[in-house]
Structures are given as structure tokens and as C-alpha cells.
Amino acid sequence: MAVVGAILFAFYSLAVGVAYLMFGASIVPIAILGSVLLVGVQYKVGKYAALKSVGAEDLSESQYPEIHRRIDELCADMDIDKPDMKVASMGVPNAFAVGRKGAGVVVISTELIQTLEMDELEGVVAHELAHIKNRDVVTMMIGQGIASIVGIAAQFIVLFTGDNDIADFFLAMIVGNLVQFFVMIFVLAISRYREYVADADAKQYTGSGEPLARALEKIQAGNQHAQKSKVDEDVAALCIFGEGKGFLAKIVSTHPPAEKRIQRLRE
Template sequence: MNLNSMKTVFFMILLMVLFIGLGGILAGRTGMIIAFVIAMGINFFTYWFSDKMVLKMYKAKPVTENEAPELYSIVQRLATKGQLPMPKVYIIQNPSPNAFATGRNPKHAAVAVTTGLKELLTADELEGVLAHEMAHVHGRDILIGTFAATVAGAIMMLADWAQWALIFGGGDDENNPLGIAGIIIAMIVAPLAAMMVQMAISRSREYLADQKGANLCGNPHALANALRKISAGVQKAPMKANAATTHMLIMNPLKGKNLANLFSTHPPVEERIKRLENMAYA
């Protein structure tokens, strides 16, 4: 297990501990049990249904080899090279250049690209992007990322409950071990901590997918050039995206470099390009 993989395991455990611990702060042992049951339900739902929801959300349409021969051929070649099952291939009618992979495991995977991406990149660059997405498939990163986003969202929901509990006097409940002070701390700290952990998980997986994708396509320069073009393209034509799913895309689809982007689930594109170019010269 490499460093990024170990970081992922650590942060996923930390996220679950944070979630269950928040339940404990709100309602003692009972709260911890309820939070644990909710977490298990989240995991079950995420495992079976997240891929269908995301594809529908972005209006992705499945394509056959006859409908998109170049795209299909690249995915098929990468799947064979990476010893992976052939994923389903989707196209999203959107001018913003981007791509993502989804699916609970390699046997039930799908890759999707926007029309803007196909029009912007050369064949080698497109292969680099698809190799990155196939690396996500191989590493089951989509399931991991969706799990992290879902649990982080649940933590924020519990923090909202904490606010209402405070308003209605929940801090005096004997099941709450820390009382009002605990609720206030949970309201402030828990959502921020959840966001930071989710960001750390996603960034580690993105770096790893860049590395594995570059090795799979055999051309780190192509992926680096693709990221450079996609970054510029997203700035010109930002994509309307659900904030809960931006971690799945190869590039943050939202425009700008405001304060919110300090908490982006994606590493800085400059650092990603630098690492890929270092691979090429190694």
C-alpha cells in the first residue's frame, strides 16, 4: 500500500469517527448508535445507487462503438491494457471540457466525457484523460469519493440538528455529555472538519489517478497538456454542477479562484501538471 492509499484509509476512518463522535456529542451513547446506523445506511445506498444518480444528474447518454468509434476504441484499448472489464461509455452534451468515471466496482463502471472535452483535446490528450478515469475505476475511487461526500454531507446535517437542539434547549439533555458547549463546538467544528477530510481524501486519489493514468497511457506529457487545456476551458465555460459531485470530475468545474476553492476537492492544477512532467523526465 503506497502513501496516498494509506492516507485514504486513515482519512476514511477519521471521517467515520467524526460522524459517530458527533452523534455522541449530541445525544450520548444513543446518538452514537443512531449515527452508526445512519452511516451504514448511507454506505448501502452509496454502493448500489450513486452511479445511476450521477449519470442522470449530468444527462449522460450511453454510446455504442458505432456512435463514437474513436472514444470507444480508446476506452477499450485502455481497459485491455489495464486488465479491466470494458466500462460503459457515456457522452454529456456540454461545452465545458470535463470527464468522470463512476460505478461501484470495475465490473459495473462507466466513463463519461463532455462534448466540450472531445472537441478540445487531441487524440493523445483524450487518451490521457481516459487513462486517468480508468485509474479511478481500478482504484474504486468513485465509491470512496462518493462515500466521503455522503458522510460529510450527513455530518453537516447533524450539525444543523445541533443548531436546532440548541435553540430548543437540547443542551440540557442528560444524554448529551458536553451540554450546550458541546453542541456549539459541534456546530462550528464538525462541518469544517468534515470538509477538510473529504478534501484530503479526494486530493490524494486525484494525485494517484494522475500517476496511474500516466503509466497506463504511457504518456505523462499528454495528460499534463490535457489538464492545462481543461483548466483554461473550464474558466471560459464553467459547468453547472452539483457541489456534492464535483469531486468526481477530472477538473473542478466551477469557475474562479475565490475562498471556496481553498476547500476544493481537487489539488492545484499547477501541482498536478508539475508532477506529471517530472514523471516524463524521470
């Protein structure tokens, strides 16, 4: 985390440096303020879009009293405010968290409730609560913001060092996207690491890693029918389960392999 975080900070500093060299010292405060606003907008829009895309509704306390009771106990143990609990039909068993500590939302799918035993569901919810407690969503938004900023800086470099014609415009778009993708590789490495941390925290607060390990096995089996999934690509990055196959898919995946997560939980 320290190494990757330092690399991302270096990328951000480089982008601000480019702004300084091209437009002078007066642009630096504007560039920093703009980057903060960019991250803030991404955070707000991303949270709303994720909830809207799955049609999340409030998780009824009268209909699911045992789930709420266990969540209350977990929140007390973790010393966090209880997030808004919502349920959605996603087509597959899954769950995700959005928002920050003190203003978080956890969404679980109806398929997850139907698939898991109560202790397994508790393990999944503990994992999502850990993401909120550790401010992982905010961390990822900052990382994505840095990737966007560096991509924009690369576009400006191409435009202002070329002839500024239509060919340079398309070249700038290509270079910007490639640079942004390169930076996102480091951001996704952070995402995979934070999944391990959330698993470890869930294991700690539930007292055992076995229920979450079983839950991941069932979720993995349920997600084999991905054609039924109503979860889009952006929301899938937030979910408890999501992995790539093959080397390239794995390095651009937001989640580590489920088998490795299960192994760690059972160690």
C-alpha cells in the same frame, strides 16, 4: 492517505461512541447499520443524479470506433471490466467517472471530444478509468458519509445537553454543519491526493504524461468560460478538472492546482 484515513476513522468512532453514551450499547449495531445504509443511499442517488444532471447518453461505438478501441485496450491493460461509456453536452470540455469497479460509468463531454487530439483524450479517459480501478468514488462516498454522521452526532450532543428548545434546535443545526464542514476538509484532502494518483496511473498506462498534461492545459483554457458550463457543483467534484483560487478555496477544492498536476505529469 493513512494519516487522513485514521483521522476519519477516529471521527467515525467518536460518533458511534456518542451514540453509545446517549442511548446505550443496544444502539451501536443500529448506528453502524444506519451509517452503512447512509453511504449506500448517497452512492446510489449520487450516481443517478450525476448522470441525469448532464443528460448523459450512450457513446455510440459506430460513431466513435477509435475512442472505443483505445478504451478497450486501456481496460485490458488495467485488468478491469469496460465501464459504460457515455457522452454529454456539458458546455465545457470535461469528463467524470461514477460507480465502482465492475459497475462504473465514464462520461465525456462532446466539447472534450471536439477540443482534444486522440492521444490527449486517451489520457483523460485513462485518468477516469484509474478512478474506477482504484475505487475512488466509493472512497469519497465513505468519507462524505462519515462527515454526515459526525455532523448528526454533533447535533444530538447539542440537543441532549441543552434545554431542547427552539434555540437549541437552531444551535444544533449550526454546530452540526460546522463540524461536518471541518470533517469534509480531511475528505477533500483525500480527493486531491487521489487526483494525483489517477494522473500517475494514466501516465503509466498510456506510456507518457505529456498527452494528459496537454489535455489539462486545453481543459483549463476551455473552463475559463465557466458561465457556459452545465455542470453543477456536485458533478464538478467528480470531473477531471476543477480547482479553487486563493487559500480557502484551495483547501476546500476537490482537485489540486492544474499547474502542479501538469508539472508532475511532465517530470
